[in-house]
Amino acid sequence: MSQGQWYPPEWPERIRALASGALTPVPPRRAATVMLLRDTPDGPSVHMLRRRASMAFAGGAYAYPGGGVDERDARPVRWAGPSRAEWAARLGVDEAGAQAVVCAAVRETFEEAGVLLAGLTGDTVIGATAGEEWESDRRALVGRELSFAEFLDRRGLVLRSDLLGAWARWITPEFEPRRYDTWFFVAALPQGQRARNASTEADRTVWIRPAEAAAGYDGGDLLMMPPTISTLRSLLPYATAAEALGAADGRDLAPVLAEARLEGGELVLSWPGHEEFTKHIPTTGGAR
Numbered sequence: 001m002s003q004g005q006w007y008p009p010e011w012p013e014r015i016r017a018l019a020s021g022a023l024t025p026v027p028p029r030r031a032a033t034v035m036l037l038r039d040t041p042d043g044p045s046v047h048m049l050r051r052r053a054s055m056a057f058a059g060g061a062y063a064y065p066g067g068g069v070d071e072r073d074a075r076p077v078r079w080a081g082p083s084r085a086e087w088a089a090r091l092g093v094d095e096a097g098a099q100a101v102v103c104a105a106v107r108e109t110f111e112e113a114g115v116l117l118a119g120l121t122g123d124t125v126i127g128a129t130a131g132e133e134w135e136s137d138r139r140a141l142v143g144r145e146l147s148f149a150e151f152l153d154r155r156g157l158v159l160r161s162d163l164l165g166a167w168a169r170w171i172t173p174e175f176e177p178r179r180y181d182t183w184f185f186v187a188a189l190p191q192g193q194r195a196r197n198a199s200t201e202a203d204r205t206v207w208i209r210p211a212e213a214a215a216g217y218d219g220g221d222l223l224m225m226p227p228t229i230s231t232l233r234s235l236l237p238y239a240t241a242a243e244a245l246g247a248a249d250g251r252d253l254a255p256v257l258a259e260a261r262l263e264g265g266e267l268v269l270s271w272p273g274h275e276e277f278t279k280h281i282p283t284t285g286g287a288r
Contacts (some may be wrong), residue, residue: 006226012267018260019262029180030068030216032105032108034185035186036113044239047065050206051063062228066112073104074183076149079159080159081160101146106159107148107151111138112199118157168253170230171256173258210217214232
């Protein structure tokens with residue numbers, strides 16, 4: 001069993017409550033997260049942040065920039081790349097929902113990493129996003145004083161949806177009090193831009209090769225949630241960021257949702273198709 005899996009101590013009790021009918025699942029909130037890649041001589045590295053230990057959800061775990069969809073993310077924006085209808089078909093939602101998820105992916109990447117997947121035209125990408133004016137707009141987005149549509153309009157920018165590749169979809173288990181229906185995307189770091197730790201939820205960020213991060217997880221040094229380590233491992237075959245982006249269209253976006261069942265006197269927690277995360281929980285004790 002891998003040693004770096006994020007596993008809160010309250011999970012067994014909540015799983016038992018779900019199995020007995022004492023716990024009613026809360027509806028998941030839509031969210032988006034981006035695996036930001038850059039090429040190195042040893043292959044692509046991915047930008048990861050470590051969530052502060054004080055965070056209620058996944059404190060201390062490594063993750064990617066991302067967050068929940070803001071209802072204002074569905075507001076009309078200047079758009080380049082696949083149409084909203086094409087994205088709707090790819091993501092399995094309606095057109096308004098598809099735009100909101102894609103906008104959330106781009107917005108959250110800017111809010112948490114300072115990287116912006118947008119340009120002055122549909123075939124250009126903005127250069128450096130450093131400086132007080134950019135930082136002022138970023139803070140206004142984080143504080144919800146400014147919608148993403150207003151931000152793009154103010155700067156005359158076009159959202160470059162073609163710079164994203166949809167990679168995976170995971171839904172938080174039904175026994176969790178905070179639940180997210182999260183789409184994972186891949187994107188390459190635009191030339192001239194630099195990623196940084198712009199998130200108040202993270203205490204550090206790293207550029208790390210997927211193989212190195214996976215080894216840290218397997219050794220118990222890097223804490224991660226199942227979706228994070230699963231998507232990291234799925235990046236291992238690709239030698240460049242462009243290769244990974246090129247493979248995105250062929251990725252299966254069927255949602256992965258954990259299942260909890262009673263089996264032989266134990267509660268078994270599993271993620272279908274991802275056996276490495278299976279947990280066996282005695283009906284009177286903790287997990288093993």
